[in-house]
Amino acid sequence: MTRPLQIKNEHFTLHPIGGVFWRKKSLLLISDVHLGKVAHFRKFGAAVPRKAVHKNYVLLDEIVNHFNPFQICFLGDLFHSSLNKEWELFENWVAKTPSEIILVSGNHDIISPHKFEQLGIPIFEELLLENFLLTHHPAEREEYFNFCGHIHPAVRLQGFGRQRLKLPCFFKTDFQMILPAFGKFTGTHVLQPKKNDEVFVIVEDEVVKI
Structure with a gap:
């Protein structure tokens, strides 16, 4: 289940895929x-199932x-x-x-830009769209709200009986939202929310605010 969210008077939707x-x-x-991470690890002998390669493409599709977007912007570490x-x-x-695709480059995006350009994918260091700043690494820019990744x-949740869960999330502050890693063969980094932060966890195909 998706979750609507309004930021700077603009309407956004958070999807549980990420x-x-x-x-x-x-x-x-x-x-x-x-x-390419699965293929990279398999190349060096890691016992990663070959079918894991296709999981990201299934989720991308x-x-x-679901949204049929005019444009897709990858916020870094695409490959x-x-x-x-x-x-x-x-x-x-x-x-x-069918969507146009653009890439904001991340630290793992080391493939030659010409390879992306041959596919019609332009690459940017960052993008400013109206009141929003799109980057890979978290950034601060006065008067802009930052969407980023990296x-x-x-977050780590604790329930009754000492139960503990670590769940990927959309992590929002007053001026920034950090997106969860879309790739399913990636790790996570636990963040500690402050008083005014908003956390939207992904659990059982649903986006839930905690």
């Missing part, structure tokens, strides 16, 4: 997919079909490493995806 949809712009924000066998899968996915945010 993306944010900006209604007026028909823009889907996704961060830290880390495509699901969220794109995990240098070119490997998964690049061809990515090319095929881009070819069949952190792979999660």
